[in-house]
Amino acid sequence: MKPIKAGLLGIGTVGAGTFQVLQRNQEEIRRRAGRGIEVTMVAARNLERARAVVGAGCEVVADPFAVVNHPEIDIVVELIGGYELARELVLQAIANGKHVVTANKALLALHGNEIFAAAHAKGVMVAFEAAVAGGVPIIKALREGLSANRIESVAGIINGTTNFILSEMRDKGLDFATVLKQAQELGYAEADPTFDIEGVDAAHKLTIMAAIAFGIPMQFGSAHIEGISQLQAIDIRYAEQLGYRIKLLGITRRTVVDGEEGIELRVHPTLIPSARLIANVEGAMNAVLVQADAVGTSMYYGKGAGAEPTASAVIADLIDVTRSATVDPYSRVPHLAFHPTELADVPVRPMEEISTSYYLRVTVQDQLGVMADLTRILADAGISIDAVLQKEPGEKARTDIVIITHQTREKFVDAAIGKIEQLPATEGKVVRIRLESLG
Amino acid sequence: MKPIKAGLLGIGTVGAGTFQVLQRNQEEIRRRAGRGIEVTMVAARNLERARAVVGAGCEVVADPFAVVNHPEIDIVVELIGGYELARELVLQAIANGKHVVTANKALLALHGNEIFAAAHAKGVMVAFEAAVAGGVPIIKALREGLSANRIESVAGIINGTTNFILSEMRDKGLDFATVLKQAQELGYAEADPTFDIEGVDAAHKLTIMAAIAFGIPMQFGSAHIEGISQLQAIDIRYAEQLGYRIKLLGITRRTVVDGEEGIELRVHPTLIPSARLIANVEGAMNAVLVQADAVGTSMYYGKGAGAEPTASAVIADLIDVTRSATVDPYSRVPHLAFHPTELADVPVRPMEEISTSYYLRVTVQDQLGVMADLTRILADAGISIDAVLQKEPGEKARTDIVIITHQTREKFVDAAIGKIEQLPATEGKVVRIRLESLG
Numbered sequence: 001m002k003p004i005k006a007g008l009l010g011i012g013t014v015g016a017g018t019f020q021v022l023q024r025n026q027e028e029i030r031r032r033a034g035r036g037i038e039v040t041m042v043a044a045r046n047l048e049r050a051r052a053v054v055g056a057g058c059e060v061v062a063d064p065f066a067v068v069n070h071p072e073i074d075i076v077v078e079l080i081g082g083y084e085l086a087r088e089l090v091l092q093a094i095a096n097g098k099h100v101v102t103a104n105k106a107l108l109a110l111h112g113n114e115i116f117a118a119a120h121a122k123g124v125m126v127a128f129e130a131a132v133a134g135g136v137p138i139i140k141a142l143r144e145g146l147s148a149n150r151i152e153s154v155a156g157i158i159n160g161t162t163n164f165i166l167s168e169m170r171d172k173g174l175d176f177a178t179v180l181k182q183a184q185e186l187g188y189a190e191a192d193p194t195f196d197i198e199g200v201d202a203a204h205k206l207t208i209m210a211a212i213a214f215g216i217p218m219q220f221g222s223a224h225i226e227g228i229s230q231l232q233a234i235d236i237r238y239a240e241q242l243g244y245r246i247k248l249l250g251i252t253r254r255t256v257v258d259g260e261e262g263i264e265l266r267v268h269p270t271l272i273p274s275a276r277l278i279a280n281v282e283g284a285m286n287a288v289l290v291q292a293d294a295v296g297t298s299m300y301y302g303k304g305a306g307a308e309p310t311a312s313a314v315i316a317d318l319i320d321v322t323r324s325a326t327v328d329p330y331s332r333v334p335h336l337a338f339h340p341t342e343l344a345d346v347p348v349r350p351m352e353e354i355s356t357s358y359y360l361r362v363t364v365q366d367q368l369g370v371m372a373d374l375t376r377i378l379a380d381a382g383i384s385i386d387a388v389l390q391k392e393p394g395e396k397a398r399t400d401i402v403i404i405t406h407q408t409r410e411k412f413v414d415a416a417i418g419k420i421e422q423l424p425a426t427e428g429k430v431v432r433i434r435l436e437s438l439g
Numbered sequence: 440m441k442p443i444k445a446g447l448l449g450i451g452t453v454g455a456g457t458f459q460v461l462q463r464n465q466e467e468i469r470r471r472a473g474r475g476i477e478v479t480m481v482a483a484r485n486l487e488r489a490r491a492v493v494g495a496g497c498e499v500v501a502d503p504f505a506v507v508n509h510p511e512i513d514i515v516v517e518l519i520g521g522y523e524l525a526r527e528l529v530l531q532a533i534a535n536g537k538h539v540v541t542a543n544k545a546l547l548a549l550h551g552n553e554i555f556a557a558a559h560a561k562g563v564m565v566a567f568e569a570a571v572a573g574g575v576p577i578i579k580a581l582r583e584g585l586s587a588n589r590i591e592s593v594a595g596i597i598n599g600t601t602n603f604i605l606s607e608m609r610d611k612g613l614d615f616a617t618v619l620k621q622a623q624e625l626g627y628a629e630a631d632p633t634f635d636i637e638g639v640d641a642a643h644k645l646t647i648m649a650a651i652a653f654g655i656p657m658q659f660g661s662a663h664i665e666g667i668s669q670l671q672a673i674d675i676r677y678a679e680q681l682g683y684r685i686k687l688l689g690i691t692r693r694t695v696v697d698g699e700e701g702i703e704l705r706v707h708p709t710l711i712p713s714a715r716l717i718a719n720v721e722g723a724m725n726a727v728l729v730q731a732d733a734v735g736t737s738m739y740y741g742k743g744a745g746a747e748p749t750a751s752a753v754i755a756d757l758i759d760v761t762r763s764a765t766v767d768p769y770s771r772v773p774h775l776a777f778h779p780t781e782l783a784d785v786p787v788r789p790m791e792e793i794s795t796s797y798y799l800r801v802t803v804q805d806q807l808g809v810m811a812d813l814t815r816i817l818a819d820a821g822i823s824i825d826a827v828l829q830k831e832p833g834e835k836a837r838t839d840i841v842i843i844t845h846q847t848r849e850k851f852v853d854a855a856i857g858k859i860e861q862l863p864a865t866e867g868k869v870v871r872i873r874l875e876s877l878g
Contacts, residue, residue: 012672021732129584280719301740308733338470342469380527
């Protein structure tokens with residue numbers, strides 16, 4: 001069979017990695033795929049640099065639409081990132097009847113519904129394993145490996161930058177700003193790290209996983225997003241003393257509350273029991289924990305970013321698309337795991353309605369009776385206490401009281417916090433971090 | 440589209456689980472697969488019990504060949520286990536042009552080459568996700584998710600019974616025989632536990648993973664197999680003190696020694712650094728660690744056995760087969776990951792030629808100069824030492840000397856052990872356990 005022809009849009013880190021792995025492993029890949037995969041055309045801003053990467057035998061152009069509109073390209077690999085141009089290019093490729101492979105989570109989280117509808121109408125594939133957790137085949141696991149299951153929840157460490165920062169903060173007892181600066185120097189964080197540290201990147205990936213886990217449309221606009229920039233070293237330390245680690249988790253869960261089905265879709269720092277395997281995922285690694293009714297707990301772990309790990313996922317998609325290209329579209333694995341007519345429009349639940357456990361840190365003037373007041377407020381709100389830690393941070397006559405609650409609704413906790421902050425002994429704001437037992 | 444029809448051979452634990460999950464999740468499964476999957480026929484030894492499980496609307500027969508030969512059955516699900524009858528049934532199903540789904544690792548490890556050749560010739564599929572690590576989609580990950588990679592090694596905790604026993608031995612400081620008895624009472628070990636505790640079950644699974652990771656035929660006969668029945672509690676304790684845990688690992692690795700390509704294929708107790716994620720996989724859980732050139736390290740974790748976890752894999756295979764049934768065989772994912780004409784006949788390397796690190800325990804009479812003798816023997820053999828622990832077990836005037844070596848060839852270590860056992864101060868045999876850093 002003659003090789004399938006792919007065109008790359010963008011030849012930066014991931015593009016160059018894809019090109020190089022395709023070359024290096026061309027024999028392995030051909031032995032598996034049954035036919036070769038050739039990159040015959042690349043669109044790049046810096047033509048000279050692109051030519052240095054791809055060498056002769058591959059056309060380099062400045063205009064990405066020249067790739068998308070080229071009659072001999074079978075698969076377009078979108079690696080330029082961003083929303084608008086990427087959206088136009090992908091939609092144009094689909095309109096031209098080409099299959100698409102993309103690593104662009106932002107694009108899919110925001111415009112996925114439009115893109116998958118267009119691909120479905122045209123009978124082409126849009127593959128996106130590289131959009132979540134780099135080379136870890138989590139899209140394939142959720143969409144195919146666990147297809148027998150009713151998936152209940154997905155919880156993932158899906159941003160390497162923030163996991164690196166949190167690991168360093170814990171390991172070295174440093175504060176956020178110091179570690180961020182180191183991470184930038186080491187290349188683990190970008191010059192503008194906002195999307196990573198504020199949880200936006202994780203929310204993009206979580207949105208995609210929620211869609212394929214539950215058969216719902218992309219609902220990025222409804223995701224609750226909190227990053228780690230406000231996290232203080234002292235809370236990491238207290239959590240440790242209580243047997244927990246703090247991770248930035250993306251959590252999505254299908255729940256029924258008062259008879260109404262809803263989806264939780266939330267990214268925030270989260271305490272996890274230290275004994276859980278996922279609590280021990282350190283540095284820039286990613287891991288996704290899935291709960292499903294038949295298989296129970298399963299976890300998928302690996303590098304979430306980098307040239308070759310991401311290339312691994314891009315090329316796996318290229319091979320899948322190559323195999324499925326000749327297949328009747330109805331028999332292919334559906335883009336969002338469920339057939340398009342079978343998607344369910346389950347709404348995202350507002351955060352005040354979610355149920356979880358909480359870590360609360362209250363700084364008080366060390367005065368008699370304050371613990372009684374605190375516990376009374378929680379008891380009145382129907383919130384039961386799992387553990388308490390009382391610590392003197394050393395300075396002045398202040399005491400930190402740390403409380404771990406049992407599971408309760410967020411609105412009850414927030415109401416109780418309002419009352420705690422009104423107590424005369426309370427200094428400043430109460431620190432509230434969510435806690436998941438992931439049991 | 441009308442439902443696809445499956446017939447089950449065997450309706451024990453996994454068969455009943457498969458039937459029940461298919462029923463319970465039939466809506467989710469139909470929404471994903473695009474058509475229903477119906478079990479219309481079941482072969483069972485105990486007809487009455489089988490009828491109680493499947494109810495009306497599903498024919499129950501005593502003769503499994505009646506299922507295999509039934510013209511309306513599209514997919515045969517082989518869950519009876521064992522070698523000979525299962526082999527006959529599977530080959531007959533293939534000859535009849537039916538697809539096969541099986542959870543039978545022993546069958547595939549021993550007769551896989553014959554079975555896959557027959558399936559290839561007939562253009563039908565034999566799917567086997569359930570044969571390795573239960574519901575963890577490791578076959579799919581190796582065969583499809585990592586298809587861009589040159590896979591370098593696979594190391595797995597792929598037998599829940601032994602991992603449960605080792606976890607208990609470490610946790611409670613008990614010896615093997617005591618824990619085995621408890622495991623049998625709890626249902627974690629079978630009445631005849633030989634296949635599990637002697638590593639045979641793990642070797643079956645490892646053989647299958649090696650085939651799809653490297654594109655080689657099944658070579659179960661060449662696997663090195665050691666179980667955990669000889670493992671002593673004291674070595675678990677010493678390992679712990681040195682920063683290691685002992686797991687029964689199945690390890691397969693592609694190496695080049697003196698210019699010759701070879702495959703390591705071995706199951707044995709193994710020391711792993713405690714800080715590794717896989718060292719913290721406890722109880723009856725399974726985990727498989729894969730090293731591959733593009734993606735680096737990735738790990739897959741979950742329940743390796745049980746009715747519903749195994750059913751999860753069986754049904755995922757049913758859905759895959761349902762999707763691929765109408766596809767031109769050349770475009771399907773090849774059984775052993777690589778197209779049949781592309782399998783490579785790389786031999787399994789003899790154990791004496793493998794390279795790894797070693798834990799050695801020498802019991803000596805506490806006499807001057809013995810450490811000098813030991814280290815001299817190792818130095819003469821070109822074996823360098825990573826760590827030493829000297830312990831007095833309490834009884835008599837004996838001392839345990841534990842040595843962790845750096846990487847060396849097994850034949851060099853065995854030769855050195857021979858000399859150590861000749862020393863006048865040495866009591867009995869030297870305990871030798873392999874150590875993998877999995878870094």
